[in-house]
Amino acid sequence: MQTGTRQEDLQVVQSQRTRCEVWTRVMGYFRPVSHFNVGKKSEHYSRKHFVECATANQSFMAQYADV
Amino acid sequence: MLISGIQQFTLLDYPDKTACIVFTPGCNFRCGFCHNPEFVLPEEIEQIKDSFIPEAAFFRFLEERQGLLDGVVITGGEPTLMGDLLPFIEKIKEMGFLVKLDSNGNTPQILKKIVETGLVDYVAMDIKTILPKYKELVGSRVREAHIQEAISFIKDHGIDHEFRSTIIKEVHTPDVLQGMAVLVEGARRYFLQNFRPEKTLDPAFEHYHGFSESELYDIRELFVPVVAEVGIRS
Numbered sequence: 001m002q003t004g005t006r007q008e009d010l011q012v013v014q015s016q017r018t019r020c021e022v023w024t025r026v027m028g029y030f031r032p033v034s035h036f037n038v039g040k041k042s043e044h045y046s047r048k049h050f051v052e053c054a055t056a057n058q059s060f061m062a063q064y065a066d067v
Numbered sequence: 068m069l070i071s072g073i074q075q076f077t078l079l080d081y082p083d084k085t086a087c088i089v090f091t092p093g094c095n096f097r098c099g100f101c102h103n104p105e106f107v108l109p110e111e112i113e114q115i116k117d118s119f120i121p122e123a124a125f126f127r128f129l130e131e132r133q134g135l136l137d138g139v140v141i142t143g144g145e146p147t148l149m150g151d152l153l154p155f156i157e158k159i160k161e162m163g164f165l166v167k168l169d170s171n172g173n174t175p176q177i178l179k180k181i182v183e184t185g186l187v188d189y190v191a192m193d194i195k196t197i198l199p200k201y202k203e204l205v206g207s208r209v210r211e212a213h214i215q216e217a218i219s220f221i222k223d224h225g226i227d228h229e230f231r232s233t234i235i236k237e238v239h240t241p242d243v244l245q246g247m248a249v250l251v252e253g254a255r256r257y258f259l260q261n262f263r264p265e266k267t268l269d270p271a272f273e274h275y276h277g278f279s280e281s282e283l284y285d286i287r288e289l290f291v292p293v294v295a296e297v298g299i300r301s
């Protein structure tokens with residue numbers, strides 16, 4: 001297995017990209033985001049995603065940082 | 068020392084001991100199957116580097132755990148790449164904890180220096196594959212002679228140790244597994260870790276497979292004659 005840099009890899013697959021349906025929930029059930037109404041779409045795009053490791057470290061620091 | 072993550076409690080990572088785990092950022096390998104790419108790939112380390120934990124906070128945590136935890140597991144990434152690993156271990160030992168050090172074995176000079184201080188209680192080294200196939204699996208930074216040197220050093224030194232391998236159906240063919248048994252011959256402990264196709268450094272590995280339970284037991288039989296204790300972690 002020989003892989004190039006990530007950048008090169010990304011360029012290679014660019015030509016093979018296809019549409020990707022994202023499913024998530026705003027209401028009580030999962031729906032494709034493309035079927036959301038305008039308001040719900042805007043809520044979806046304004047979501048802040050968390051990085052698991054960074055969040056865990058922050059909660060560690062909340063407990064053990066110098067007080 | 069840079070600390071990219073802490074797991075406050077584990078019963079699995081230090082055999083027969085309770086421990087916490089310290090993760091260090093950066094690695095000289097790029098194993099496609101790596102489950103901790105956020106501690107390996109520079110672009111992912113960049114994303115979490117503002118959340119690194121200062122040593123002082125870690126030691127405050129450790130003070131609270133005195134008398135509660137047996138040991139500290141230092142892993143990564145590749146911890147031997149940290150320039151101040153030794154003073155860090157010294158501090159942990161002064162507080163009365165056991166220390167287990169994980170390494171991929173590519174830096175035997177550093178490993179030797181640290182083990183010879185007597186400050187480390189347990190060493191765990193990965194055996195990724197057979198030596199001629201290392202480069203293909205972990206990238207160009209590997210020095211096969213270093214891996215061999217680290218294996219021999221750990222086996223001969225007398226320090227409590229284990230070797231372990233994450234095994235993947237597409238990578239670890241019967242021939243390869245045979246060869247790995249030769250590499251670890253004479254070791255105290257060897258653990259087979261079944262590959263799980265989740266969150267891998269190289270997305271291609273998400274299509275690879277682990278082994279079934281019965282296959283794992285068959286593979287175990289290859290190692291039983293040459294290693295004192297062979298375990299399966301799946």
Ligand code: SF4
Pocket residue numbers: 094095096097098100101102103107143144145171205
């Ligand atoms: S599996 Fe270990 S040696 Fe391989 S890239 Fe990940 S941290 Fe480095």
